[in-house]
Amino acid sequence: xxxxxxxxxSMFIQEGEDVSMNCTSSSIFNTWLWYKQDPGEGPVLLIxxxxxxxxxxxxxxxAQFGITRKDSFLNISASIxxxxxxxxxxxxxxxxxxxxxxxxxGTQLTVLP
Amino acid sequence: xxxxxQTPRHLVMGMTNKKSLKCEQHLGxxxxxxxxxxxxxxxxxxxxxxxKEQTENNSVPSRFSPExxxxxxxxxHLHTLQPEDSALYLCASSQDRRGTVxxxxxxxxFGPGTRLTVL
Numbered sequence: 417x418x419x420x421x422x423x424x425x426s427m428f429i430q431e432g433e434d435v436s437m438n439c440t441s442s443s444i445f446n447t448w449l450w451y452k453q454d455p456g457e458g459p460v461l462l463i464x465x466x467x468x469x470x471x472x473x474x475x476x477x478x479a480q481f482g483i484t485r486k487d488s489f490l491n492i493s494a495s496i497x498x499x500x501x502x503x504x505x506x507x508x509x510x511x512x513x514x515x516x517x518x519x520x521x522g523t524q525l526t527v528l529p
Numbered sequence: 530x531x532x533x534x535q536t537p538r539h540l541v542m543g544m545t546n547k548k549s550l551k552c553e554q555h556l557g558x559x560x561x562x563x564x565x566x567x568x569x570x571x572x573x574x575x576x577x578x579x580x581k582e583q584t585e586n587n588s589v590p591s592r593f594s595p596e597x598x599x600x601x602x603x604x605x606h607l608h609t610l611q612p613e614d615s616a617l618y619l620c621a622s623s624q625d626r627r628g629t630v631x632x633x634x635x636x637x638x639f640g641p642g643t644r645l646t647v648l
Contacts, residue, residue, distance in 0.1 A: 420571070449636060458533075458619050458639035459572075504572070506637075516585060517637060519572040 422505050422520030429495055430528050437523040438489040439505035447508040448481050448488040449517070454501045462503075463490070495527050532556040533640035535620050541646045542610065550605040550643045552620030560625040561603040562637065563595060566617040578603060579625045610647045617642045 419442045429435055439448075447466055451459035463474050465481035465488060472479055478491045488507070492499055505520040533554045542548050554561060563575040577585035578597040592614075594606040603620055621637040 451639075456642075456644070458535075458621075458641045461636060461638065464636050516574055516577065521569070521571045 420505060420507060420518050420520040422523060424523060425521070426524040426526070428526045428528060431495060431497060433495055435492040435495055435499075435525060436489060437503060437505075437525075438487060439507070439520045440487045441507055441518075442486075443509060444485040445507035446485070446510050448479070449506040449508075450477075450479050450488070450490045451504045451506065452501050453504065453522075459504055492525075495525075497527050497529065500525060500527050533620060533622055533638050535618075535640035535643050537643060538641065539644045539646075541648065542607070543648050544610060544612070546610075547606070547608040549607065550618055550620075550645075552603040552605075552640055554601055554603075554620075554622035554638075554640075556622055556624075556638060558622040558624045558638075559600050560623045561597060561600070562621040562623075563603065563605050564619040564621065564639075566619055566642070572619065576605075607645075610645075612647050615645055615647045617644050 420439050422439045427435060449464050450462045452462050453459045462477055463472050463479040465472055465479060468481055468485045469483050470481040476493045480489055482488055488505055502522040502524050504522045506517045508517050536551045540548060560579045562577050565573045565575055574587050575589045576583060576595045581597050581600055592609050596604040619642045620640040623637045
């Protein structure tokens with residue numbers, strides 16, 4: 417089956433710093449999604465990517481769909497305390513069961529004042 | 530407000546109880562999903578319904594029984610659960626585009642989840 421490797425597992429940063437996290441896949445994906453989950457809540461979609469090489473921003477967040485279609489990264493610039501949470505990548509293949517989303521194990525982000 | 534609601538938000542049950550989780554989506558989508566989220570593990574897909582038909586069952590034990598009476602509602606019936614079934618159960622919905630290339634309608638929107646504790 418498809419596997420996603422998300423790194424790092426956790427990050428501790430100072431407020432104001434930039435953050436980068438990434439996901440790599442064992443197979444080609446047609447879609448990459450980035451979600452954020454706050455404690456006790458469901459994941460909320462941050463950015464969706466649909467084309468290889470696509471670079472998309474949402475405020476201070478920027479994500480890219482890798483040109484090989486096997487990786488994606490998420491950058492957060494000028495972090496603030498409310499950025500704290502777990503960030504998940506998710507990808508989707510093109511056929512059969514691969515069309516279901518596969519999720520990374522998440523990156524726990526802590527922003528220190 | 531995500532457009533996907535789940536009730537109850539918290540549930541504590543004994544191993545002999547029978548309970549149901551409810552999910553409702555207000556987004557006009559035609560596909561709904563149940564996921565299990567355990568600590569330190571990726572989200573695990575349990576069931577998928579497209580156009581009210583179950584299209585995926587990821588080897589889920591029979592003590593979990595899904596029901597999709599219409600495209601807006603999804604239930605997960607629980608009976609004789611085990612303590613290891615304690616987890617956050619998440620519902621999601623999307624607009625399925627059968628036979629087409631992936632696109633914006635791939636995106637799944639999640640509910641807030643039900644935190645289940647089995648004693």
